[in-house]
Amino acid sequence: MHIVRYQSVSDSRPRIAVLNDGVLSTLPVAGMFELLNHRIEEVERMCADAAPDCPLTEVRLLAPVDGAMEVWAAGVTYLRSRDARVEESTLKSVYELVYDAERPELFFKSPAWRVVVDGEPVGIRSDSELNVPEPELALVMNRFEEIVGYVVCNDMSSRSVEGENPLYLPQAKLYAGACALSSGIRPAWEVDPSDLAIRLTITRKGAVIWDGTTSTKQIRRPFTQLAAYLFHSENYPHGVVLATGTGLVPDLDFRLHAGDLITVTIDEIGELRNPVVVGKDHFNFLATP
Numbered sequence: 001m002h003i004v005r006y007q008s009v010s011d012s013r014p015r016i017a018v019l020n021d022g023v024l025s026t027l028p029v030a031g032m033f034e035l036l037n038h039r040i041e042e043v044e045r046m047c048a049d050a051a052p053d054c055p056l057t058e059v060r061l062l063a064p065v066d067g068a069m070e071v072w073a074a075g076v077t078y079l080r081s082r083d084a085r086v087e088e089s090t091l092k093s094v095y096e097l098v099y100d101a102e103r104p105e106l107f108f109k110s111p112a113w114r115v116v117v118d119g120e121p122v123g124i125r126s127d128s129e130l131n132v133p134e135p136e137l138a139l140v141m142n143r144f145e146e147i148v149g150y151v152v153c154n155d156m157s158s159r160s161v162e163g164e165n166p167l168y169l170p171q172a173k174l175y176a177g178a179c180a181l182s183s184g185i186r187p188a189w190e191v192d193p194s195d196l197a198i199r200l201t202i203t204r205k206g207a208v209i210w211d212g213t214t215s216t217k218q219i220r221r222p223f224t225q226l227a228a229y230l231f232h233s234e235n236y237p238h239g240v241v242l243a244t245g246t247g248l249v250p251d252l253d254f255r256l257h258a259g260d261l262i263t264v265t266i267d268e269i270g271e272l273r274n275p276v277v278v279g280k281d282h283f284n285f286l287a288t289p
């Protein structure tokens with residue numbers, strides 16, 4: 001089962017539904033933000049009670065975030081991310097220190113309206129020469145800090161901008177097309193996230209040019225610790241998504257190109273496929289009122 005946002009041809013208003021075996025069962029809420037205003041037991045009950053009403057073939061799936069939801073991200077939670085950043089950065093010690101510190105690195109990634117979904121493009125900054133996708137498991141949390149479910153996230157990153165100076169992190173991480181989420185939220189009551197395979201495949205002109213796999217078992221911190229720091233001094237009245245960091249980073253000689261196709265698959269959670277484009281003009285569709 002997945003929880004999705006969708007739009008049908010007959011009614012342009014986005015709706016929330018449970019997706020089971022290709023059939024949608026619409027939930028009686030105005031948006032994901034309203035669903036995440038409920039305790040997890042109530043969300044589970046609403047999902048169980050929903051009646052099938054529409055085939056998946058008649059709708060378009062949207063990014064699973066809306067309202068005042070935000071996407072945040074944790075960093076340097078896997079050894080591979082620490083090592084790759086030590087290699088690329090002019091200031092190596094910040095990454096070594098944060099990997100071992102009690103307080104995790106957490107950064108704002110995107111408001112709901114800037115998020116792209118499966119099938120839409122992801123972006124590269126036109127002033128960045130070294131870019132990578134970051135395949136990450138993301139937690140979907142309600143306003144009560146409960147993990148309601150999981151989605152696949154691609155935390156697109158400019159290695160050259162971040163590598164020049166860690167203070168440029170917001171520019172390396174927040175730009176048009178930098179945040180992609182899979183459309184379906186896999187409910188937390190259905191899955192154990194402690195040892196899930198995360199796979200990244202990059203294809204160019206139909207041929208695989210990079211391919212790697214890790215497991216959520218390799219993460220250095222418990223998900224609940226990341227969630228506790230996120231909620232420590234801020235409220236998320238419409239819920240929040242927290243990407244938990246990457247365990248896969250290509251070597252420094254790897255360069256992402258326009259036209260590459262990025263596929264991130266997380267066992268039990270879902271798949272996210274996005275073609276790569278360069279520059280913000282490709283994302284005008286997100287910014288059109």
Ligand code: DO4
Pocket residue numbers: 073074075076077078081082085105134155169244245246
């Ligand atoms: O320290 C910069 C960001 C790290 C990150 O996004 C990751 O480890 O996934």
Ligand code: MG
Pocket residue numbers: 073074075134136155245246
């Ligand atoms: Mg990341």
